[in-house]
Amino acid sequence: MQIQVIQKGQTLYQISQIYGVSVDTIAAANEIDPSQALVIGQALVIPIVGSYYWVQPGENLYVIARKLGVSPQELASINGLSLSRPLPAGFRLYIPPFPRPSAEVNAYLEPRGTHVAPALSQSAKEAAPHLTYLAPFSFRIKRDGTLQAPPLGDLASIAAEQGVTLMMVVTNLENDQFSAGLGHIFLTDENIQNRLLETIISTAKQFGFRDIHFDIEHLLPTDREAYNRFLRKAAKQIHQEGYLMSTALAPKTSAAQAGEWYSAHDYKAHGEIADFVIIMTYEWGYSGGPAMAVSPIGPVRKVLEYALTEMPASKIMMGQNLYGYDWTLPYVKGGAYAKAVSPQAAIELARKNHAQIMYDYTAQAPHFNYWDEAGKEHTVWFEDARSIQAKFHLLKELNLRGISYWKLGLSFPQNWLLIENNFKVVKR
Incomplete structure (x- = not known):
């Protein structure tokens, strides 16, 4: 698989001739x-076996082989070269496909209203061949220990057709907000807690869920140990039924990290109790904040490297956004919220407004600016093939369990092509 970044004047026909x-x-x-015309800076995925590498000034086979993780001898043999041959800048080398490690892949999806919209069902169908888990968001805990279910539509049959495990996402959402007060009730009232666990297990049996996933957020810091005790109790009952149990964790970089989203999430305890965790490594750039990459690779790496000090890599799934944001400038705290955009929509915005897509190599994320019809400047940060491939390199470097996407329904076809090119997706 080749990633090609569009240069000024390039056309699809020219690219087709380059790669055959x-x-x-x-x-x-x-x-x-x-x-349609291509956008300068747009990244395309070219479906070929292996890829090509163009030699940069001063590089030789040893430097390139180290960069790509292959042996110099193999690189020389495949390209019919001598190891000692100088390579001119711009020389094209063929890189064979690498062995693909196994990885688990999860995707959340968020049905709204009373039914699953046809477009969301279609998105689930398209993603299912590339998934280990499909996670409808969410079963909301009620104050009496029962659950409010989301619409599920035909998601169970979609999952079954593709050998995908249904993940039952259980949250402390109340009035569309994570509620510390609700969390405190079921974490400290044993009767309500017992009713909740009975309801979770009976619901899982009813709908065919095989992983119970607790996404309990914004808890009181003082409820940290209560949450750990609840998870131990839940894990015992859930495992007795033959199900997996997983949790979602806020992106922390130390055990002592304070804050309403962090204090009650105990990485070490979750690593011991849960079968796996999903770390929400996104939303550095968020709708209510200043414009920046949603999941810049440096902060993502720091979170994951901390997580590895508290739990094995085999239990960690890296969170990844399937969206970007369009901010109106200048940013004013408490002002207008940024609009979420899919990668495909971002490229269309750039085309419509004759914007050139830039790439931030520190954050490993694409971005561009444009002016709207009202004369206001916008900046857009989103994801493309390059930014996703950078995350896949990190996942493989750290030998993590897999990746989890928030959320389906936002078009990003390149992601699924690159998943299959990089990994053998585990089916459970």
């Missing part, structure tokens, strides 16, 4: 209209 792949094949892989 038809215009229609490239357009279909990236779900773009071949009749």
Whole structure:
């Protein structure tokens, strides 16, 4: 699989000639209209076996092999070169496909209202071949220990057809906000807690869920140990039924990290109790904050490296956003919220407004600016093939269990192509 970044004046036809792949094949892989002009800085995925590398000034086979994680001898042999041959800048090397490690992949989806929208069902169908888990968000805990279920539609049959494990997401959402007060009730009232666990298990049996996933957030710091005790009790009952139990964790960089989203999340305890955890490594750039990458790779790495000091890599799933944000400038705290955009919509915005897509190599994220019809400046940070590939490199470097996406329903076809190119997706 090749990632090609569009330069000024390039066309799909020219790219098809470079790689020997038809215009229609490239357009279909990236779900773009071949009749439309490409955007400068747009990243395309070219569906070829292996990839190509263009030599940079001063590089030799040893430097390139180290960068790509292959042996110099293998690289020389595949390309019919001598190890001692100088390589001119711009020389094209063929890189064979690497062995794919196994990985688990989860995707949340969030049905709204009373039914699962047809477009969301279709998104689930398209993603299911590439998933280990499918996670409808969410079963909301009520103050009496019962649950308010989300609409599920045909999600169970979609999962079954593709061998995907249904993940039952249980939250302390109340009036669309995570509630510390609600959390305190079921963490400290044994009768309500027992009713809740009975309801969770009976609901899992009813709908065919095989992983119970606790996404309990914004708890009182003083309820940290109560949450740990609850998880131990829940894990015992859930495991007796033959189900997995997982949790969602806020992105921390130390055990002592304070704050309403962090204090009650005990990485070490969750690593001991849960079968696996999903760490929400996104939302550095968020709708109510200043414009920046949603999941810049440096902060993501710091969170994951801390997590590895508290639990084994085999229990960690890295969180990843399937969206970006469009901010109106200048940013004013408490002002207008940024609008969520899919990667496909971001590219269309850039095309419509004749913007050039830039790439921040420190954050490993694409971005661009444009002016709207009212004369207001906007900045957009989103995800593309390059930013996702950077996260896959990190996942493989740290040997993590897998990756978890928030959330389906936002078009990003390149992601699923790159998943299959990088990993053998585990089916449970």
